[in-house]
Amino acid sequence: MFDGLTTVSPSLRPTSRGGSETPLPQLPPALNSPEDCQKRAQLPPLPQVECIARARIPTTNDTEIYLHLYANDIDQKEHLAIVFGENIRSKTLFRQRGANEPSQDRMTRGAYVGKLYPGRTDANEDTKMGLKLVFDETTGELLGEPACDPTLARIHSECYTGETAWSARCDCGEQFDEAGRLMGREGRGVIVYLRQEGRGIGLGEKLKAYNLQDLGADTVQANLLLRHPADGRSFGLATSILLDLGLEEIKLMTNNPDKIIAVEGNERQVRVIERVPMVPLAWRGLGGGIKSKEVDGYLRTKIEKMGHMLDQK
Numbered sequence: 001m002f003d004g005l006t007t008v009s010p011s012l013r014p015t016s017r018g019g020s021e022t023p024l025p026q027l028p029p030a031l032n033s034p035e036d037c038q039k040r041a042q043l044p045p046l047p048q049v050e051c052i053a054r055a056r057i058p059t060t061n062d063t064e065i066y067l068h069l070y071a072n073d074i075d076q077k078e079h080l081a082i083v084f085g086e087n088i089r090s091k092t093l094f095r096q097r098g099a100n101e102p103s104q105d106r107m108t109r110g111a112y113v114g115k116l117y118p119g120r121t122d123a124n125e126d127t128k129m130g131l132k133l134v135f136d137e138t139t140g141e142l143l144g145e146p147a148c149d150p151t152l153a154r155i156h157s158e159c160y161t162g163e164t165a166w167s168a169r170c171d172c173g174e175q176f177d178e179a180g181r182l183m184g185r186e187g188r189g190v191i192v193y194l195r196q197e198g199r200g201i202g203l204g205e206k207l208k209a210y211n212l213q214d215l216g217a218d219t220v221q222a223n224l225l226l227r228h229p230a231d232g233r234s235f236g237l238a239t240s241i242l243l244d245l246g247l248e249e250i251k252l253m254t255n256n257p258d259k260i261i262a263v264e265g266n267e268r269q270v271r272v273i274e275r276v277p278m279v280p281l282a283w284r285g286l287g288g289g290i291k292s293k294e295v296d297g298y299l300r301t302k303i304e305k306m307g308h309m310l311d312q313k
Contacts, residue, residue: 023277025251029309031261039258043266048073049240051081051090054110063184066110068093068245072237077195081241082180085188086114088151089142091244094133096140144246150273152189153250154179155238155263157196160203161210168292169210171299175278179253182276190245192238199223200232213294218301231306235262242270249273255308279310 031040053069068081068090081090094111106112106123113133114126124133134143156179162172176191183189198206201223209222220230242250242263251274252260260272280299281289302308 023279025274025276028252028260028272028275029257031257036257036261039261040264040266040268043262044234044236046236046240046243046265046269049079049092049237049244051093051244052109054090054093056115059184061184063180068110068241070237070241070244072240074237079195079237079241080193081245082191082193083245084180084183084186084190088188088190088245088247089144091142091246094142096135098140150249150251151247152183152186152253152276153242153247154183154189154191154253155194155235155259156191157194157199157233160197161206168290169213169294169298171280171290171295174281174290175253178278178281182253190242190247190250192241194233194235194237196233199230200234201226201228213297218305219298220301220305231258235259236265239263239265239270251276253278255302255310257307257309275309277309283311 049070049072051068052071055067057065057067059065063084064086066083066086066088068083070079070081072079093109097105103121103123107116107120112123112126114129114131117128120126124135125131135141136143154175156172156176159167159170159172159176161167162170162174163176167173179189179191183191197203198209201209205226205228208226209217209219212222212225213219217225223230223232239262242248247270249271250263252263252272253276254260255278260275264270264272280295282291283289299310303310
């Protein structure tokens, strides 16, 4: 029913696909074509973000994470950073708010070093772990050494259906879990979790798109028929969050070349040093993963119409 719909298909940029448990990092593609440079030049200025709360989360797989909640100046949504590693710290959260700011206030919002425990009174020093924070006396800014190595990062857009409703229409939940597995294994990494459901169109419109897909449209066609862009997401918030966390060089987990451009920012404020492919588990020959005609069509459209860097199954 939708065969006559005209859509623009970006060129296919395949990469090799092996059967290893973890896809090998790759150098990011040289995204310096005139088209790529134009995309970078058209990126808007970075938004302002502020981390307003942070808390330690013990997880079901015995890995601890630090969940950061962010406010910003472009929407009213609460975006998140899921941080693996206690020493990745938010500049806006940890900045001192006056020379006599109470430690209780700092600990309550999560601006503390080490771990909290009953009876602790000093947010800036954990005597049990031998850790202490140092601040600029004039500005109140947290001082510390920048990260030495590029940090593993995943920019993940909210997907209620894939993460919560066990959907086999996409591999979003699988990618989220795999990012957490790899970061937990390394003990360091950041998942920036952006509240932009359905490639930016929202959950209600996404459900309508699912109905159009059942009627024969692919994921790109369905969005266009609903008068939305094929991908309406923005990643400037992710760039600002990474910078707030002090992460200027990252190993980005993605198959999407446009995401690399967008996350680096219009002036390449963040640099993607390596790309870690997100190869579907069902494609690795190791068993498991999502197997459905819907997810096959979803991935095929990503490759053929959105230029994702995957070998077609």
